[in-house]
Amino acid sequence: MAKHAKVLRNLLIVAGIIAAILFVVVVLIAANLGQSASESFRSTYHYELTISTSGPIEDAVLLIPLPSRYDPETGTNVTPVDLSRASLSNFDSNILVRIEHVDGDPMLNISADRIDPIYKNRITPIPIMPGQNESELPKPTHIYSDQYSEETPVLVDMKLYMLDTNPEREIETRTPIGAEPLLAPYRIVGNLSDSGGSVDDYYVGPGSSGYVVEVPFILSYDTADDNVLTVSADFQGANQWWILGWQSNAYHERLRHEFTGPCNGTYPVRGVLVMGEGVY
Numbered sequence: 001m002a003k004h005a006k007v008l009r010n011l012l013i014v015a016g017i018i019a020a021i022l023f024v025v026v027v028l029i030a031a032n033l034g035q036s037a038s039e040s041f042r043s044t045y046h047y048e049l050t051i052s053t054s055g056p057i058e059d060a061v062l063l064i065p066l067p068s069r070y071d072p073e074t075g076t077n078v079t080p081v082d083l084s085r086a087s088l089s090n091f092d093s094n095i096l097v098r099i100e101h102v103d104g105d106p107m108l109n110i111s112a113d114r115i116d117p118i119y120k121n122r123i124t125p126i127p128i129m130p131g132q133n134e135s136e137l138p139k140p141t142h143i144y145s146d147q148y149s150e151e152t153p154v155l156v157d158m159k160l161y162m163l164d165t166n167p168e169r170e171i172e173t174r175t176p177i178g179a180e181p182l183l184a185p186y187r188i189v190g191n192l193s194d195s196g197g198s199v200d201d202y203y204v205g206p207g208s209s210g211y212v213v214e215v216p217f218i219l220s221y222d223t224a225d226d227n228v229l230t231v232s233a234d235f236q237g238a239n240q241w242w243i244l245g246w247q248s249n250a251y252h253e254r255l256r257h258e259f260t261g262p263c264n265g266t267y268p269v270r271g272v273l274v275m276g277e278g279v280y
Contacts, residue, residue, distance in 0.1 A: 040240075040241050040242035041170075041239070041240070041241040042165060042239075042240055042241070043165075043169065043170055043171045043237070043238070043239050043240075044163060044164060044165045044236075044237075044238050044240070045067070045080045045162075045163070045164040045171075045181065045235070045236070045237050046162070046163050046164075046234075046235070046236045046237075046238070047066075047067060047080070047081050047086075047160075047161070047162045047233075047234070047235050048159070048160070048161050048162075048233070048234045048235075049064065049108070049159065049160040049161075049231070049232070049233050049234075050157040050158065050159050050160075050230075050231070050232045051110070051157065051158045051159075051229070051230070051231050051232075052117065052155050052156070052157045052158065052229075052230045053115060053116075053117050053223070053227065053228070053229045053230075054117060054148070054155065054226075054227055054228045054229075055117060055147075055223060055224055055226075055227040056114055056115065056116045056117065056146070056223065056227075057114070057115050057221040057222065057223040057227065057229065058113065058114050058115075058221060058222045058223065059113065059114075059220070059221055059222055060110070060111060060112050060113075060114070060115050060220070060221035061109070061110075061111045061218075061219070061220045061221065062108075062109070062110040062111070062217070062218075062219055062221070062231075063100065063102060063107045063108070063109055063217065063218035063219070064107060064108040064110065064217060064231065064233065065105070065107055065108075065183045065184060065185070065186075065215040065216065065217070065233070066079045066081050066099065066105075066106045066107055066108050066183070066184070067079055067080060067081065067181035067182055067183050067184070067235045067253070068105060068106050068181050068182070068184045069179070069180060069181045069182070076104070077101075077104055077105055077106060077184065078106070078181075079099070079106040079181060080164045080181055081099070081106075081108070081162055082162065082164070083097065083098070083099060083162075085162055085163075085164070086160055086161065086162040087159075087160070087161045087162070088158075088159070088160055089157075089158065089159040089160075089161075090118055090156055090157065090158045090159065091158050091160075092112070092115070092116070094112050094113065094114070095110060095111070095112040095115060095158075096109070096110070096111050096112060097109070097110050097160070102218065103185075105184050105185050107218070108160075115221075116146040117146060117147070117148075117155060117156075118144060118145075118146065118155070118156040118158075119144065119145045119146070119147060119148055119149070119152040119153065119154060119155055119156065120142055120143060120144050120145075120152055120154050120156055121141075121142065121143040121151055121152050121153075121154065122153065122154055123140040123142070124140075144156075170239055171237040171238065171239055171251075173237060173238065173239060173249045173250050173251045173275065173276065173277070173278070174249075174251075174275055174276045174280070175275065176237065176251045176273075176275060177273075180237050180251065181235070181237070182213075182235075182253060182273065183213070183215045183233065183235060183253050183255070183271070184215070185215065185216065186213045186214065186215050186273075187213065187214045187215075187268075188211045188212070188213055188214075189211075189212050189213065189214050189270065190211060190212035191210075191211055191212070192208070192209060192210040192211060192212065192272065192274065205274075205277060207276065207277075208274050208275065208276050208277050209274075209275055209276055210251075210272060210273045210274040210275045210276075211272070211273045212270060212271075212272055212273075213253070213255075213270070213271055213272065213273050214268045214269065214270050214271075215255065215268070215269055215271065216266045216267065216268055216269070217231070217257070217259075217266070217267045217268075217269050218265075218266050218267075219259065219263035219264070219265070219267060220263065220264050220265075221262060221263055221264075222262050223261065223262050224261070225260075225261045225262070226260070226261070227260070227261060227262075228258050228259070228260055229258070229259040229260075229263075230256070230257070230258045230259075231256070231257055231259070231269075232254075232255070232256040233253075233254070233255050233256075233271075234252065234253070234254050235252065235253045235254075236250055236251070236252040236253075237250060237251055237252075238250035238251075238278075247278070247279045248278045248279065249276070249277060249278030249279055249280055250277045250278055251273070251274060251275045251276070251277065252273075252274055252277070253271055253272065253273045253274075254271055254272055254274075255269055255270065255271025255272070256271070257269040257270075
């Protein structure tokens with residue numbers, strides 16, 4: 001009996017030692033993961049604008065909403081979009097791009113005496129046969145034009161892209177209204193379901209929530225009655241960190257609209273604001 005008691009006591013001691021070791025290991029792993037998350041944590045704002053016109057537009061002034069928020073320290077609406085750090089693609093040198101404040105809200109002013117479309121040809125992939133040297137294949141040739149044709153049927157977008165990786169704070173991605181930059185001025189015109197699905201051609205993931213919003217474009221230009229000017233804007237605020245793989249959460253706004261014929265006035269454009277995407 002005494003022998004069994006001694007064995008049981010030894011087993012309890014061993015179990016206690018193992019439990020203590022496991023506790024220390026768990027604490028060390030948790031501390032290491034926490035340190036990894038802290039060291040790898042970063043927040044970013046991403047803004048992308050694409051514009052295309054099927055034909056030339058003249059005497060053009062396009063005032064496009066930018067993401068902005070109210071800064072109580074300065075008493076003004078400020079935007080994270082910095083044109084000195086933005087990249088522009090397919091913008092002709094005669095097109096002026098600047099930020100202008102309209103009724104206190106920063107907007108992107110794109111203006112020119114004339115904006116021509118850019119069309120290009122389609123590139124057909126050349127199959128590589130077994131044993132064939134890729135460097136010996138003919139290089140595809142791009143052909144560009146300012147009008148549609150059978151030879152140049154692909155309309156090219158003008159693009160503005162900016163990534164801000166230094167917000168210097170964690171971004172509030174669950175409830176960005178009032179705390180984070182949003183395309184402004186905006187008006188909420190509907191709710192998004194958190195059950196998932198497609199709303200206005202945008203997919204809303206399970207667990208996300210948000211609104212259908214409306215923002216004004218101020219446009220002035222002359223063009224043919226059948227001309228189509230297409231504008232798409234995408235803005236995202238995201239947090240990202242590493243714990244056994246990259247984790248993230250984000251909010252984003254997206255909108256797209258086609259304007260037909262000449263424009264001269266203020267045009268409400270609908271889009272979506274999706275909040276609370278990702279891991280929390």
